[in-house]
Amino acid sequence: MDLEAKKIALRKIPHGVYVVGVKQDSQVNAFTATWLTQVSFTPPLVAVGMRKDTLSFKMVEADKVFSVNILGKEHKPLVEHFVKPATVAGEKLKDVPYRLGKTGAPILEDAIAYVECEVREIANRLGDHAVVIGEVIEAGVRSKDAPALTLMDTGWHYGG
Ligand SMILES: Cc1cc2nc3c(=O)[nH]c(=O)nc-3n(C[C@H](O)[C@H](O)[C@H](O)COP(=O)(O)O)c2cc1C
Known part of the structure; x- marks a missing residue:
């Protein structure tokens, strides 16, 4: 396989960027x-x-819930903040306004919309990331017409 082609091709898959x-x-x-x-x-x-080696994954394995915070175009700094590992950054939610949702997972006040999920299955036999499948049991919308931030908006890559 042409590894450069693999990287370029995989990075062409469009993605959103969220705070989970x-x-x-x-x-x-x-x-x-x-x-x-x-x-x-x-x-x-x-x-x-x-990622299997993160604090977040261990927490999801334990309590089996997560929220997906969908952010607006102006929220790149917020997304950048949550890239830092908890082991280095400490309490990342300390200075970020949030509330606890129905599942107990944090919902960011700035999110344009969110869903909350209960984990139904975790496929973690293969690879460095596990596939965590959650059922949406709650949702909310703060800004119906605001477009969501995408990975392309940030100029970053995660994949390849
Ligand atoms: C643009 C970007 C996208 C990312 N996407 C994911 C992702 O989909 N899944 C994941 O597990 N980590 C992803 N990460 C890495 C996590 O944000 C990173 O490992 C984080 O430090 C984990 O936080 P924790 O240590 O508090 O659990 C991404 C990082 C960047 C910069």
């Missing part, structure tokens, strides 16, 4: 994610590729 909120007991955390998509209408399912 997680919880374990009374601890909350959130991280930037782009490998996220809807995978079923009925029930409504969302799949997220989650």
